[in-house]
Amino acid sequence: MIDPKLLRDEPDRVRAAQAKRGLSADVVDRAVAADAARRAAIGRFEALRAEQKQLGKQVAKAQGEEKQQLLARTKELAAGVKAAEAEQAEAEQQWQAELLAIPNLAADEAPAGGEDDYTVIEHVGEPAQFDFEPRDHVELGRILGAIDLERGAKVSGSRFYFLTGVGAELELALVNLAMAQARETGFTQVIAPSMVRPRAMEGTGFLGQAADDVYRIEGQEMYLVGTSEVPMAAYHSDEILDAESLPLRYAAFSPCFRKEAGSHGKDTRGIFRVHWFDKVEMFVYTTLEESFAEHQRLLGLEKRFLDKLELSYRVIDTAAGDLGLSAQRKFDCEAWIPTQGRYRELTSTSNCTEFQSRRLDIRGRFPDGTKPLATLNGTLCAIPRAIVAILETHQQADGSVRVPEALRPYLGGREVLEPVTRP
Incomplete structure (x- = not known):
């Protein structure tokens, strides 16, 4: 597959490479969108995990009613972390699928066109x-x-x-x-x-x-x-x-x-x-x-x-x-x-x-x-x-x-x- 950094930093170069092969740039657009969705999902998961870890430290120190409230929040947060993890995995899979569909970028020296354009x-x-x-x-x-x-x-x-x-x-x-x-x-x-x-x-x-x-x-x-x-x-x-x-x-x-x-x-x-x-x-x-x-x-x-x-x-x-x-x-x-x-x-x-x-x-x-x-x-x-x-x-x-x-x-x-x- 192509370098993901290239897709992220120079998507127009990848679109131009698709055009040189006579292919649609739609797959590039989908891959860019999937990458953005993947990174957003990672951010949400990591934020929830950080909150979960912080909450765990607070629970260890809390007493009485405060502890019960924190435990309830911990349970609620655990469900959110699990859902965010599943969302991240799905977003990663979708991004990988879109990335794998993009061909290698043809060399600048390679002629543009199809079978008869050698x-x-x-x-x-x-x-x-x-x-x-x-x-x-x-x-x-x-x-x-x-x-x-x-x-x-x-x-x-x-x-x-x-x-x-x-x-x-x-x-x-x-x-x-x-x-x-x-x-x-x-x-x-x-x-x-x-x-x-x-x-x-x-x-x-x-x-x-x-x-x-x-x-x-x-x-x-x-x-x-x-x-x-x-x-x-x-x-x-x-x-x-x-x-x-x-x-x-x-x-x-x-x-x-x-x-x-x-x-x-x-x-x-x-x-x-x-x-x-x-x-x-x-x-x-x-x-x-x-x-x-x-x-x-x-x-x-x-x-x-x-x-x-x-x-x-x-x-x-x-x-x-x-x-x-x-x-x-x-x-x-x-x-x-x-x-x-x-x-x-x-x-x-x-x-x-x-x-x-x-x-x-x-x-x-x-x-x-x-x-x-x-x-x-x-x-x-x-x-x-x-x-x-x-x-x-x-x-x-x-x-x-x-x-x-x-x-x-x-x-x-x-x-x-x-x-x-x-x-």
């Missing part, structure tokens, strides 16, 4: 050109014996799939390549749980605007995560970390689950947009001051990985209205998908500043006291989308696919994936 920062590489009609990843997956969509739908429903043969080998190769890069660049490798309690999901902002895309386990207070950002953000919840240990950098592998609510009719062919996929996610804890440089570092690592896959891509600065609840700024790397004739998101990295750590009570211990830390996340490799880009970019006329050089050691030295059926 800014292109750079293009890397030239889109693949072919002297034959390129096949899409669905057809290539069939020819290579790599992707089985029909049986995925039979077993689990639409937007599910099996990776078979070289498809399964490709996934493992990509995971190993991603984890090797993470290890070499100072990240601790993690295998993260894919089921979390509500606090972890809410603490990362995924029960807000993204709630419709989250799978809840019926009959249990558990959720399936859509990204290992969720368990990794909660990993150090309710902890105070020593400043000397920062930054803490993790690279987590986990399955991810998404309802893909609102995507009806989009990307229904193939494995680009699915309900389940595996992913390697980078996650960092650092100071607010260092978070901006760390954000650029995560972007650089994502670009390095896409370079290893020999893909053409562009980097965009996501518009404020397309940011998640927790993000202050987000960069996407979008790879060129030949048969779609456009760039599609493969990775993203977000600076969530102190937003998640305030919700999850994650602080650092510094010479001048404790304060919330900044959290950042970045996709190193979302497996299905990486496979889509590799197959389509490196395909050859006979249906075979050239293996990027960096992946070859993880595929037994293979330079080409050969068809197992006729094109």
